[in-house]
C-alpha cells in the first residue's frame with residue numbers, strides 16, 4: 001500500500017503550523033497575564049490539537065479528491081478499463097488538474113490504440129481465413145483432375161484433354177488470385193503509392209476498351225465509348241486508373257447477357273466543376289440493393305459459381321475502391337436486377353490542381 005502523498009503533506013503542514021500557532025499563542029498568553037505552568041501546558045495542547053485537526057482536515061480534503069481521481073484513472077488504464085471522460089480541453093488549473101487531464105487523455109489514447117490493434121488483428125485473421133478458403137477450391141480441383149488422369153483417364157482419348165484443360169483453368173485461377181492478392185495487400189498496407197501524373201483520359205479509355213474487345217466478342221457483348229473531349233487531362237496514376245477501368249468494364253462484360261452492351265463515357269457535370277465523373281453502364285444481370293453496398297468487400301460475390309466460371313477472384317471491386325480512395329475520389333454504384341448496373345467514379349481535372 002503506497003502512502004498518500006497529500007496525507008503526508010497535510011500531516012506535515014498541520015504539524016508545523018499548529019506548533020507555530022500554539023507557541024505564538026502561548027507566548028501571547030504569557031506576555032499578557034500570569035498563568036500557572038499547568039494552565040500554559042493545557043492551553044498549548046488545546047491550541048496545538050485544534051489547530052492540527054483543522055489544518056489537516058482542510059488540506060487533505062482539498063487535495064485527496066483530485067489525487068484519488070488520478071489514481072483511479074491510472075488504475076483503470078492498467079486494468080484495460082476505459083471510462084468515458086468528458087471535457088478534455090486544457091483549462092486553467094494547477095499541476096494536479098493538469099495531471100488529471102493528462103491521465104484521462106492517456107486513457108482515451110490507449111483505448112483508441114487497443115481498438116485499432118484489435119481491428120488489424122481481426123482483419124488479418126479474416127484475410128488469412130478467406131485466402132485459405134479461396135485457395136482450397138482450385139487446388140482440390142487440380143488434385144482431382146490429375147488423380148483421375150493418373151488412375152487411367154490419361155489413356156482415354158475422350159476425356160484426357162478435357163481434364164487437362166480443366167486443370168489448366170484452375171491453375172489460371174490460382175494465378176489470377178495470387179496477382180490480385182498481391183495487389184490488394186500492397187494497396188492495403190500502403191506499399192503501393194499512387195504516382196500522380198497528367199493523364200489524357202480519352203487515351204486511357206480507348207486503350208482499355210481495345211484490350212477488352214476480344215473478351216467482349218467472346219461473350220457477345222458490345223462495348224461502346226460515348227465520345228468526350230480528347231484533350232481532357234486528369235490528375236491520376238495512369239496504370240491504376242487503367243486497372244480500375246479494366247475491372248469495371250470486365251465486370252460489365254462478365255455480368256451481362258447475350259447481345260448485351262457496356263457503355264463507357266463521362267456523365268454531365270457543371271462546366272466549371274473541378275471534377276469529371278466517368279461511368280461504366282451495362283445492360284446486365286444487375287444486383288439487389290442489399291448487395292450493392294457489399295460488392296466492394298473482399299471476396300464478396302453475389303453468385304459465387306457464376307463469378308468463378310468467369311474467372312473472377314472476388315477482389316476486383318475491392319481493388320477498384322482502394323485505388324479510387326487513394327486518389328481522394330469516390331465510387332458510386334447504381335443497379336437494378338435484370339436491368340443493369342452503372343458504376344461511376346470521379347477524377348480531378350488537371351486545370352484545377354497544381355502538380
Ligand SMILES: Nc1ncnc2c1ncn2[C@@H]1O[C@H](COP(=O)(O)OP(=O)(O)O)[C@@H](O)[C@H]1O
Nearest residue numbers: 251255295301302303307312313314315316317
Ligand atoms: N456490372 C456488374 N453487374 C452485376 N453484378 C456485378 C457487376 N460487377 C460486379 N458485380 C457483382 O459483384 C461481385 C464482386 O465483383 P468483383 O469484386 O469484381 O469480383 P469478381 O468479378 O471477381 O467476382 C461479383 O461477383 C458480382 O456478383
Ligand SMILES: [Mg+2]
Nearest residue numbers: 251312316317
Ligand atoms: Mg470483377
